[in-house]
Amino acid sequence: MSEITAKILTKVIKKRPSNSHKGNYGRILLIGGNENYGGAIIMAAEAALNSGAGLISVATHPVNLNALHARNPEVMFIDWRDRNLLNLITKMDVIVCGPGLGTNSFAHQMMLTLCQNVSSNQTLVLDANALDLIAQDSKLIPTSAGLIVLTPHQMEWQRLSQIRIPYQTDSANLSALKKIFPTQNVILVLKSNRTHVYTSTNEIFVNTSGNPGMATGGMGDTLAGIIGGFTAQFGGTLDPVLAAIYLHSLAGDKIAETDYVVRPTKISAILPQLMNHYANKG
Template identity: 80%
Template structure:
């Protein structure tokens, strides 16, 4: 097992060349946000935006449009019932699915649509409700995909892996990751007070930073968005995922120096400043 260190940020985050445009930094589609959980997908989208993704679209329930554009007018919206969603999916570099999605019939249809249309040139990040649905139906796991990153907390991982929290050892987690994704390139980001990252090639990394002030609703949604933003612009490598995990906690620790509670939106707000620091 290796610790994730600050060096991962200088390795991954690069100064942008003058000759740049938004298409150079990746296209991200985030899918989620039912009637009652629009905040989750908005926080995930804000994290992808502030972590530097070039073009961001959100497929969500129509009730969330006004709140999304009031908060982040840079983010494009599509009604998740729009028949053009499939065509939009195919144009994306990264798809983040799960924050606030829910688990009803329509959510299952969306998961099935992703499974049928994603390609080996794309990255899929699965969080929250999406993980609960694949724990109930393995047919919702796509076989044709470039990289799958799953971001469960320990109870979600228990439902998906069938490993009780007290038995979630490194070896058990690695075995389960390989069993759930037998053919896919997959990374497990197992969220806890010290998040562990696992790969199918038996690599294990632990995040040594973070703080209890981050035990706040929306923190996982924000991490999923940062992973989306980092993999979109820096590539589908393990390093991109590790850098996203580390900078998420680093921002949280800086905020916690003067605050008892760390809000996920404050982490997102700090990302551009931190990225500029490490790019230089």
């Protein structure tokens, strides 16, 4: 087992060259946010924006449009029932699916559509309800993505893996990951007080940052957005995922120096400053 430390940030985060444009830093689509849980996909999108993704689109219920654009006018919107969504899916570098998605028949069909149209040159980040849907129906396991990143908390992993939380050992988690996704390139980000990361090639990492002030709603949505933002601009490989995990918790630790509760939106707010610091150290 290896520890995730600040060294990963200087390895991954680099100064941007002068000759840059938004297309250089990835196209990302976030899918989620039903009538009741629009905040989840908005927080994920804000995290992707503040972690540096170049072009960001959100497919969500139209009830969330005003809140999304009031909060982040830089983010594009598409009604998740729009027939053009299928075409948009095929053009993305990274797709984040699950925050606030729900588990009804519409959400099931959305996951099925995604699985049928994702390609080998795309990274797929699956969080929250997307994982619950896979736990209910194995036909929703994507098989064509270049990289799949799973971001469950321990109860979501219990539902997906059938391993009860007290028995989620490293060996059990690796075995379950390879059983559920036998042929895919997969990274499991198992969120807890010390998040563990497992890969389909048997690597195990443990995060060394984070604090109990981060135990609040929306924290996982924010992490999914940062992972999406990092893989969009730094590539769909292990190191950007590890860097996103560490930066998320590092930001939480900075806020916890003065705040008893760490709000996810505050984490997103300080990401650009932290990234600038580590880009200049590299």
